[in-house]
Structures are given as C-alpha cells and as structure tokens.
Amino acid sequence: MTETPNLPAGTPSWVDLGTPDLAASVAFYSGLFGWNAVDLGPDAGHYHMCDLDGLNMAGIGPLMSEGQPPAWLTYVNVDDADATVAKVKKAGGTVFAGPLDVMEAGRMAVFADATGAALGAWQPGRHPGADLVNEPGSIVWNELSTRDTEGAKAFYAAVFGWGAHTSPMGDLGAYTEWQLGDRTVGGMMETPAQVPAEVPPFWLTYFGVGDCDQAVGTASALGATVMQPPMDIPPGRFALLVDPVGAMFAVLALAAPATP
Numbered sequence: 001m002t003e004t005p006n007l008p009a010g011t012p013s014w015v016d017l018g019t020p021d022l023a024a025s026v027a028f029y030s031g032l033f034g035w036n037a038v039d040l041g042p043d044a045g046h047y048h049m050c051d052l053d054g055l056n057m058a059g060i061g062p063l064m065s066e067g068q069p070p071a072w073l074t075y076v077n078v079d080d081a082d083a084t085v086a087k088v089k090k091a092g093g094t095v096f097a098g099p100l101d102v103m104e105a106g107r108m109a110v111f112a113d114a115t116g117a118a119l120g121a122w123q124p125g126r127h128p129g130a131d132l133v134n135e136p137g138s139i140v141w142n143e144l145s146t147r148d149t150e151g152a153k154a155f156y157a158a159v160f161g162w163g164a165h166t167s168p169m170g171d172l173g174a175y176t177e178w179q180l181g182d183r184t185v186g187g188m189m190e191t192p193a194q195v196p197a198e199v200p201p202f203w204l205t206y207f208g209v210g211d212c213d214q215a216v217g218t219a220s221a222l223g224a225t226v227m228q229p230p231m232d233i234p235p236g237r238f239a240l241l242v243d244p245v246g247a248m249f250a251v252l253a254l255a256a257p258a259t260p
Contacts, residue, residue, distance in 0.1 A: 010160045010180040012142040013077040013122055013129030015205045016059030019070050019245050022046060025060050028244055031222050032215065033057070033137040033207065044103070055131035057138050064097070070247040072205040073110065074142045075120035076160060077129060081107040084121045084159065088113075091158040092151075099123075114155040115146040117201035134208060140252050141206035141235070144188040148201075149176060152188060164188070204240075205249050212237040212253040219243075219251070 007013045019025040026037045026048055035050040035057060047061040063070070078084040081099040088095060088111045096118070098109030105127035110120045122129065132138045146152050149166075156162040156178065163179040169189075176188040191201065209215035212230045216239045220226060227248070228240035236255040242248050 007077050007124075007129050008180070009077050009079045010162065011077050011129075011183075011185050012074050012139070013124075014059070014075040014120075014127075015072050015130075015139055015142070016047075016061055016075075017070070017072050017247055018061060018063045018068060019247065020063055021245050022048065022060065022062060025243065025245055025247075026050075028222050028224070029058075029060065032219050032224075033209075035137065052132070052137045055138075056127075057130060057132065070243075070245045071118070071202070072247055072249055073118060073120050074203040074205060075108070075122040075129070078121045078123050078160075081109050081121050081123040084123075085109050085111070087159045088121075091155045093155065093159070101125075102127075113144075113146075113152060113159075113201070115148040115152050115201045117144055117146055117152075117203055119203055134254065136208045136210045138208050139205060140208040140254060141250075142186045143204045143206065144186070144201065145191045145195075145204060146188065146201035147191045149174075149188060149190050152201075202248070206238065206252045207249060209251045209253050212239055212251055215239070215251045215253075216241070 029035055030037055037048040037050045040047045049056055050058045085095055085099055092114035094112045096110045099107055101107050104125050106125040107123040112118050130139055134140050153164045164176050165179055166174050166176040169175040173190055177184045178186040216230055219241050223244035225242040227242055230237055230239045236253045238250055238252040240250050
C-alpha cells in the first residue's frame with residue numbers, strides 16, 4: 001500500500017473529473033471502483049470527494065465554464081501557485097483559472113501547457129492530494145499525449161523542473177518518463193497519427209484495478225465505451241475507456257514484482 005502523506009512539489013498529486021451530470025458520474029465511478037462519494041455542499045459547488053475506506057482518491061465536480069468538455073484533470077503539487085503561474089506564462093502556457101484559494105483546502109490554478117494540454121497546479125493547504133496511490137481504485141499513472149514532445153520537455157523543465165528520459169518503445173515509437181530528481185513522476189508519448197487532428201493534447205489518468213479484463217467488463221456494463229481493449233504493456237495490463245459522459249481514462253492492473 002502506497003500512502004502519500006507528504007507529496008513533494010513537482011509530483012502529480014490529485015485528479016478530478018469535470019462532468020455535466022454529477023449524479024451519473026458518481027454512480028459510474030462508485031460502481032466501477034467502489035468509491036464512496038461525499039458531496040461537499042453548495043459552498044463547494046457540490047464537489048464530491050471520493051474515498052475508499054476513508055482515504056481520498058479523486059474528486060468529481062460540475063463543469064466550470066460553458067463549452068468545457070468533460071475530462072479528468074491532473075494536478076501537480078507546487079510550493080507557490082502564484083510563482084508557478086508566472087512560470088507557466090513565461091514558458092508559453094495559457095492560464096485558464098487562478099491562482100485562487102479553495103476555501104482552506106489549498107490554492108490552485110488551471111492552465112494549458114505550451115502544447116495545449118490542460119493541467120492544474122495545487123498548493124496544498126488542508127488537502128495534500130490523494131491519500132493513496134498505486135492500488136486498485138487509486139491513481140497509478142499520469143501521462144501526457146502531445147504532438148510536440150520537444151516543446152513539452154522544455155515547458156515542464158521550466159515550470160516544474162522535470163527531467164525527461166526518453167526510450168524507444170518498438171513499433172509505438174518512443175516513450176518519455178518525467179523525472180523529478182531520481183524519481184519518475186509521470187510519462188509522455190507522441191499522439192498517435194491515427195488520432196484525429198481535432199483531438200487536442202491531453203493528460204490521461206490511469207486508475208489501478210485488480211483485474212483489467214474484469215474492470216473493462218464492469219465499466220462496459222455501466223455504460224462506458226472501450227477505446228483500447230485490454231492489452232499487456234511492461235507495467236501490467238491496461239485498457240482505455242470513455243465514461244458515460246464522454247471523459248477518457250485508463251485502467252491498469254499492475255504486474256506483480258518479479259521474484260528474486
């Protein structure tokens with residue numbers, strides 16, 4: 001079990017879903033992952049905090065602006081949201097919202113990187129981020145898909161101090177691991193050529209599951225669309241899904257560690 005009491009700045013720490021139908025999204029993800037969703041009330045815009053056994057996993061909230069597509073948003077912990085926004089602007093990003101205080105939970109901003117992918121910055125207050133990662137029902141990976149990988153490398157180095165370790169990935173081209181010091185904190189791949197040009201760059205959230213094929217069956221029964229059926233990759237077995245309101249996400253059953 002990987003609990004996360006103090007995530008360092010520069011680490012993806014939280015994800016939340018912006019949805020046009022709160023009730024439908026809460027029902028779907030509660031059914032898929034077993035989450036308990038708690039409505040924080042009208043003062044919080046009926047944002048729902050989703051937990052497993054009291055450990056916070058993710059959030060589900062209403063869309064914040066007209067024309068906003070339903071999507072999972074990844075947040076990266078920062079020491080100073082205002083300073084981060086200044087770096088975003090200098091590096092060629094576009095700020096959508098903030099910096100702004102979220103009651104006593106923390107201070108946030110939402111922006112697009114220099115390639116057009118949306119991301120959040122989170123300066124923790126009472127809410128440090130996810131309480132658990134790398135377990136079924138929790139975040140296991142965050143991955144950028146973009147058509148400008150070199151531009152992304154320059155942007156994230158300037159904003160979060162990330163290094164980029166790129167390795168060949170056979171027929172799939174190359175894969176980049178984002179590194180904070182000696183730790184890998186996320187990934188990046190070039191958007192496949194078959195993806196329609198109108199699909200913008202985006203950050204994809206992977207959630208852990210115990211059995212990928214079973215999770216895909218459950219998601220399908222709950223109304224999800226399967227974009228990539230279960231397939232084996234080096235970290236385990238994964239699938240790509242679109243939920244009933246149109247938000248894309250992935251599930252990943254992590255491979256068991258090799259025995260010595």
